[in-house]
Amino acid sequence: MTTKRVRLSIGLLLATAAVALPACDLGGPSGTGVIRVTLISPYGADGAAVLELTGAAGPSVVTSEVGDTFYEHNGTTTRVVVILDEPGQIQFTLRVQDVAARPAVTLVQVADAANRLRTTLDDYRIDLDQLEDLGT
Numbered sequence: 090m091t092t093k094r095v096r097l098s099i100g101l102l103l104a105t106a107a108v109a110l111p112a113c114d115l116g117g118p119s120g121t122g123v124i125r126v127t128l129i130s131p132y133g134a135d136g137a138a139v140l141e142l143t144g145a146a147g148p149s150v151v152t153s154e155v156g157d158t159f160y161e162h163n164g165t166t167t168r169v170v171v172i173l174d175e176p177g178q179i180q181f182t183l184r185v186q187d188v189a190a191r192p193a194v195t196l197v198q199v200a201d202a203a204n205r206l207r208t209t210l211d212d213y214r215i216d217l218d219q220l221e222d223l224g225t
Contacts, residue, residue: 119189123220124148126169126194127180131212134176137200140215142167142192148183155180167192176202188219 128138137156142148147167151160156173158181171179179199183192194215199207 119187121184121186122188124183124185124188124191125180125218125220126183127178127216127218128196128199129214129216130178130199132201132207134202135173135179135199135207136176136202136204137170137172138179139197139199140169140171141195141197142169142183143195144190144192147192148185150184151181153181168197182220191217 126140126142128135128140143166147162147165148160151158151167151169153171155175155177156171159170159172161168169181171181173179185192194217196210196213196215199210199213201207
């Protein structure tokens with residue numbers, strides 16, 4: 090991915106309006122752990138996405154196994170930008186203090202496989218899954 094494309098993706102994605110999507114209930118006990126956030130696209134492969142997480146305690150670390158992940162904390166809100174090297178499914182993990190106090194997730198914008206902004210976010214879904222045993 091070229092530097093120009095990355096800058097274009099980040100600039101376009103950050104400049105758009107937000108659309109809220111409900112997050113799923115993780116249930117189970119509370120405690121530190123890792124939550125995987127998966128963006129389910131009705132259109133197939135995506136190139137990049139911007140999401141906002143809000144809640145009492147934001148994630149301490151945000152990571153992704155593919156592409157580049159950027160995040161910034163501002164009070165109880167964390168903005169996450171994921172830019173994939175190759176179009177595919179947007180997915181990242183959060184290390185959180187309490188897996189039972191899941192964040193509310195808002196999808197801000199998505200770029201398609203050709204780096205064009207999606208015209209609607211209506212049919213996107215966000216799944217949250219707990220990945221590992223709770224810390225003690």
